[in-house]
Amino acid sequence: MSADPVALTRDLIRCPSVTPAEGGALAYLESVLTAAGFRVHRMTFHEPGAEDVENLYARIGDTEPNLVFAGHTDVVPPGDETTWTHPPFSGDVVKGELFGRGAVDMKGGIACAVAAVLDHLAANGGKPRKDGAGSISFLITGDEEGIAVNGTPKLLDWCAKQGEKFDHCVLGEPSNVENLGDTIKIGRRGSLNGTLIVHGKQGHVAYPQRADNPIRGLVALIAALQAEPLDVGNPNFQPSHLEFTSVDVGNKTVNLIPGEARARFNIRFNDYHTQESLKALLEERALKVAGNAIRFTFEWQPSNANVFVTSPGPFTEMVATAINDVTARSPTLSTTGGTSDARFITHHCPVVEFGLVGQTMHQVNERVPIADLRALTVIYRKIVERYFT
Known part of the structure; x- marks a missing residue:
């Protein structure tokens, strides 16, 4: 399977996974990660009064520490497709930009994480570290854009029952405001x-x-x-x-x-x-x-949107250094914006959010510069390398 973030993003966009439909996106990730040696689990969760949701958890390695990349493959509806310059599920590349629903929020972020991890494993004999220590996991949900009942909360509960423990998490939400590298989200209101x-x-x-x-x-x-x-x-x-x-x-x-x-x-x-x-x-x-x-x-109204913050420290500094190495920017540590699945992950391990630039998310003609996909992949690769050094 390709470790090219552009190809991975394009293939994910072509899966019409409008919340809560799986649309083929999780099946695609399952095939990519299984081929790379991951143990992949897919499960569907149920809740009275809510639609069933498919989710995915994948892990390679058996020991600590376990670095997790998290995200969601579900997307918001494209609206009137005739208003799009390029069909919302086409994955067309035009003038250096990749178009499609989810390009920014957040299939692009998932694709960059997968590409970075595949490159890292290829350089280390298929292991997080050459000596076999450590683990890398993917926690991918299917209803972040919905009511978030049968997605990440249930998936985390399932992981806990299986004895899965996480040490740190990078959530690939589009955290940046204007330019790649300007913002890391360390919490949410x-x-x-x-x-x-x-x-x-x-x-x-x-x-x-x-x-x-x-x-x-x-x-x-x-x-x-x-x-x-x-x-x-x-x-x-x-x-x-x-x-x-x-x-x-x-x-x-x-x-x-x-x-x-x-x-x-x-x-x-x-x-x-x-x-x-x-x-x-x-x-x-x-x-x-x-x-x-x-x-x-x-x-x-019942709410599961509680406040949280990941205190700045060695992990946030490592992420910020990787960003600076690639973009020459010193990211702001921010807690602005709406809610995200990080509010659930924070109960299991420290989590930061860093992904693409959110300028076009949820808009007609959502799109991402090819250069940003490649740069984000390099940033994630540096994070993984330093984490296991």
Whole structure:
């Protein structure tokens, strides 16, 4: 099998693996890794109310340390395919760029990791180290772009039951902002969704004394919850923030005071907080304003998006040095952006995210420069070499 990251990326893009469909992507990786000597396991996980998801775990070597490359082969839908300059699952190469859904997020990152590891094994007699020590693994899921129930969490549980242990992980998400080498993600903020509900009394607008308009209370509580910052941030994280995203009373009649008003919100929070401490904080702030005059409740949406951070140290320094050697850039250690599967992996080992540039991910004409694929492969190869030195 080819260790060319461009060919590997192209072949993965040609697998239409829109969440949660496997689309042939895991089968392709299984064939490549099996040919290289990996023990490959594919499994499908089930959960009531969620779609079944196929996943893959592969390992070569039997001893510690075990360096893991993680990622997902599922992609978001391409949308209206007629708006694409090149078909989203074609893997066309035009003017030095490879087009296709998943080119950046994140089949390209997986392909670069596979190519780097295959090159490393070829130079070391098919082993992570010439003396046979150490292991390299791939942890590949199929629903990161979905609800992330039957993917990485279940796959990690399966690995734990099999006695698989991990020492460090590189997750190939598109971490860079403008140029390859500008950013390593060492953590992610947590995410919590909720709905603020104010309970009033329905009535005719001509007789407001007979009703209790919940909209007034909702406006007051929204203002109170946003009046003070949740925190001021810290060296690893930006300040936490709360954003209201919709306000709804479900009222289609102009002369009717509604009986209830709702406002949905999201909180992106740092490691000053937990989900439970945030719930308590918002309840406390709302009660101060509401007193006995406003009747309200919160509805909280279950969330597995908890905050985490990998403390800077020898592993992050090794990754940053490899990046600098190839790109001449000193990457920023960042915790910005949305959630990723790193939030699950962090419970098993230290994890950093470093992949391609995320400029075109999830967009029409998603694409990656060929030069970036080759450079990322070299970076991953240096990481592997230094890890096992």
